[in-house]
Amino acid sequence: MSGEEAAAAPAPAEQTPPAEQQAAGGGDAPPAESQYRALVLSGFGGYEKVKVQVRRGEPSPRPGELAVRVRACGLNFADLLARQGLYERLPPPPVSPGMECAGTVLALGEGVTDRQVGDKVMVLARAGLWQEVVTVPANQTYLMPDGMSFEEAAAFLVNYITAYMILFDFGNLRPNQSILIHMAAGGVGTAAIQLCKTVENVTIFGTASASKHDSLRESGVTHPIDYRSMDYVEEVRKISPKGVDVVLDPLGGSDTSKAFNLLKPMGKLITYGVANLLTGQKKNLMAMAKTWWNQFSINALQLLHLNKAVCGYHLGYMDEEFELIGGVVAKLVSLYNQGKIKPKIDSVWPFEQVADAMRQMQEKKNVGKVILVPELPKEEPKKEEN
Numbered sequence: 001m002s003g004e005e006a007a008a009a010p011a012p013a014e015q016t017p018p019a020e021q022q023a024a025g026g027g028d029a030p031p032a033e034s035q036y037r038a039l040v041l042s043g044f045g046g047y048e049k050v051k052v053q054v055r056r057g058e059p060s061p062r063p064g065e066l067a068v069r070v071r072a073c074g075l076n077f078a079d080l081l082a083r084q085g086l087y088e089r090l091p092p093p094p095v096s097p098g099m100e101c102a103g104t105v106l107a108l109g110e111g112v113t114d115r116q117v118g119d120k121v122m123v124l125a126r127a128g129l130w131q132e133v134v135t136v137p138a139n140q141t142y143l144m145p146d147g148m149s150f151e152e153a154a155a156f157l158v159n160y161i162t163a164y165m166i167l168f169d170f171g172n173l174r175p176n177q178s179i180l181i182h183m184a185a186g187g188v189g190t191a192a193i194q195l196c197k198t199v200e201n202v203t204i205f206g207t208a209s210a211s212k213h214d215s216l217r218e219s220g221v222t223h224p225i226d227y228r229s230m231d232y233v234e235e236v237r238k239i240s241p242k243g244v245d246v247v248l249d250p251l252g253g254s255d256t257s258k259a260f261n262l263l264k265p266m267g268k269l270i271t272y273g274v275a276n277l278l279t280g281q282k283k284n285l286m287a288m289a290k291t292w293w294n295q296f297s298i299n300a301l302q303l304l305h306l307n308k309a310v311c312g313y314h315l316g317y318m319d320e321e322f323e324l325i326g327g328v329v330a331k332l333v334s335l336y337n338q339g340k341i342k343p344k345i346d347s348v349w350p351f352e353q354v355a356d357a358m359r360q361m362q363e364k365k366n367v368g369k370v371i372l373v374p375e376l377p378k379e380e381p382k383k384e385e386n
């Protein structure tokens, strides 16, 4: 779709500033400076379904909202699932995806008193943040700590809030315990490892592709395991015959049962994803059926006899829990300011290369977070040498 067509295409109401709706509705073409680019998912399918489109209109925040000039956006595993129609929290296409970004405040809506124009903010939303300019409720924005880059800020909220809440609120991780972290080199995995290091003497088992094991050891994983060539359950049992205290399960299907069986008495399983659904560029019905068929289930009486806990976590369903999430962000900002956590950036891609960014994650190449930026920063011109 060309930029012109895109400008005429209707955008979902919840992410469309009023001025843009007027522009899209016809009339004179607005001046060039009121154009901005957005990534738009045109329909479910492969990488080609997400494209850059040009939108028109001045940012016009409603009461309680902010307009933000976006400088960096986070790519999350859920965005890969969403592209295939496997993430129910994304509104139907055509839609701009993106659940986190960072940038500077451009304008304030009526009644917003705790933000200033020019503030650097991190933003969390259900969708719609992969755009050069966004309007968002002020209570979904968080001030960036001093010294944090926009790329780090775009890698902060989803991964660290998730890792913090599953490790500490549900997992109750304590000194001298052991934990199994799957997808340990990815965005949430990296955040979880850093947070585990804030607790004394935690033994970390981490699964990841073999090429990432040096990086896992450097970041503090005690026992990296290549799940692609080994049986990770056997590997954990060889080292720790009784199993582990906490398992973080982002995989689903048969891996949830394996996780539960690996728990020691009083152990906790936190299930928070279904990565096993993703096997290729497009939706795979066989993988869906297999994951569903192998779904773990247990009843209360069995739990009672086994002395284990099962928790489910989904940040996407907590979009009204401002106080709860705000409290977690405040703790994370404090840990960042103390130098205890720091987002690891795998790679930074301009909007035009969104397909390559998604491929980087889907082909299992990323170590840390994949970031999208409206534009790559221009290189400083080199000084001529005499």
Ligand SMILES: NC(=O)c1ccc[n+]([C@@H]2O[C@H](COP(=O)([O-])OP(=O)(O)OC[C@H]3O[C@@H](n4cnc5c(N)ncnc54)[C@H](OP(=O)(O)O)[C@@H]3O)[C@@H](O)[C@H]2O)c1
Binding pocket: 075, 076, 077, 078, 158, 159, 162, 182, 183, 184, 185, 186, 187, 188, 189, 207, 208, 209, 212, 250, 251, 272, 273, 274, 275, 276, 277, 278, 279, 313, 314, 315, 316, 361, 362, 363, 364, 365, 366, 367, 368, 369
């Ligand atoms: N419930 C929530 O609120 C919540 C919030 C955030 C994230 N999550 C979940 O947490 C998990 C991690 O998310 P993330 O955004 O941080 O992604 P990520 O871990 O950076 O994801 C990419 C990595 O996952 C691994 N992987 C495992 N199975 C895969 C598959 N089937 N296809 C592609 N890669 C696969 C690959 O690394 P290796 O092969 O090296 O392991 C790949 O490099 C996902 O399951 C996600 O849905 C849940």
